Amino acid sequence: MAKKRNLILTVILLAGLFGLAWYINFETDSYLRRIVNLCMVYAIIGLSMNLTNGFTGQFSLGQAGFMAIGAYAVGIFTVPVSLRPSVFYAAPMHPAIADIHMPLWLALIVGGLCAALVAFLIGAPVLRLRGDYLAVATLGFSEIIRIVITNAQTITNGALGIKDIPPLNDVRYIFAFTAAVFIFITALINTSYGRAFKAIREDEIAAEAMGIDLFKHKSLAFMLSAFFAGIGGGLYAALLGTVDPKNFLFTLTYNFLLIIVLGGMGSITGSMIGSILVTAGLEFLRIFDEPLELFGVAIPLFRPGFRMVIFSVLLMALVLFWRRGIMGTREFTWDKTIAFCKNPFGIFGRKGVDKA
């Protein structure tokens, strides 16, 4: 009964959000559309990162590399064949791929699959490592991916990047992908695989003793994470209209780290909230980059670069003072929301119970 009600509520919410996406797509200015699109793309990548870092407890910092693979798949396959000679003016494209043209959705899936394949290959040596070593090794691989892309001139146009990607500015299109990723990951977390991921996060040795194949599950989480990061990276490229190896420096990964730390490591709805707050927040912080005059006096602090200082201070403050983030490992559920609506003040009474 309650299950059916929750399902109906979820469907209504998704339909409502889709309606909102429709409205934003046609009725608002391009600036707002761009921010909403970026929020959703960041949500996809944040979710993908949460799958390894939050749910499986494997601290991976390779997201920028997997994004780069997806982004380049979109860049290589969706640029119209007629425009390619002018894009690849320094060195012509490799003949094997020069005539392949794909629609965006296919290029996204190809990019995701390529990223998953790379994750499978590097997972074998890397996932044996733990903690800090894993972080450095994945970070290293994301840099290696970028270095390979920079050097593969005839495939990726090297350091020049690929321009003239048909721009994507349809909010509904990105919304459909975000919703699909959200539903898939929510469903995955509630299967036996999801429970195995969480068991590995809590205690690897105990999980192994319970008969969970550590490597298989870690590798699966890593590949799925790479797949979604690849799709997110592809959408990111389509959104920007160009790709360039410099877009995928490993500092890009820090954005998603902030998203999942703010939202709560191991919370899907937390990642969604985190991505909205971080993306919108980064836009809002732009005012700090512009000179500000207050009562006719120019405040000297406000100049380009201040935004990122504040951003990094926020990241540090978050982890120092509010380690669990907004949601912790909890999730938004209809049952709790309805209970809250029935008795808005009850939340103060059962705070201690909630923490468990």
Next chain:
Amino acid sequence: MEFFEAFVNMSGGSFAQHMVNGISLGSLYAMIAIGYTMVYGILLMINFAHGDIVMMACYFTFFGISVFHIPWYLTFILVIITTALLGVVIERAAYRPLRDAPKNSVLISAIGASFLLENLANYLFSGRPLRFPNIEVLSQNLSLGSVQIQAISLFIPVVTIVCLMILLHIVNNTKIGMSMRAVSKDYEIARVMGINIDNVISITFAIGSALAAIGAIMWGIRYPGITPMLGVMPGLKCFIAAVIGGVGNIKGAVLGGFILGLGEIIIVAFFPQLSGYRDAFAFIVLIVILFYKPTGLLGEKTTEKV
């Protein structure tokens, strides 16, 4: 077979030149890697900000010599002191509050500290590359026979060896060194034995950062462009050097530094077509070593307790 062709075609002089370059780059890596390995040995965490401490030390030197016109030898001393203080402050602000927190939180805090230093440098000193002050005595070219060598390239290995000797003496023969070893062996027991953990950790950060400052000064003379992102790649590579040698082991860090430095120069010198992959070399070595010897070349074997 191109390797052998390049090798045969190379005159003795240019071979010697490459070796000197490799050894001086290796010494620089070793110098910075020691800071990583000492912190890891005691706190079991990567001090992600260490590379950015190197970057800050470069900026300090720039300001000392080019802006405030302090004589270079005095500047060097001031920079070493300021950088050591910076290391201690970072530890106090970013790591000490998380002493009992899960490891991932400490890692994120370290990443945050590194990101903050980079953005702060970008904000304060602008992203435009600055030129490291030219110190005539150290950057002049010496010619030994047919080999042209910057004086600093000869100077770097000597400084590294001297610093290593002093450091090993401190760690092995003094009281503070003994407490460092105790803390890295067992944190809890060391506390029970009456060692002031916080002091030991602060001193470790101070020593590591002072070495980073010395490394940074030599780095700046050797590669004179200073940017806010200067410390990132050396930082990662030096951490890798520390891991290759066996993290927590000072001699291991030096060994790892030399392996990476020589390896990189050999790639650039003998396989010029691969020089674009120069930065990937360190990561590949890391994966290979960790795969076959997870504790590093000189690391002690540890067993995991449940």
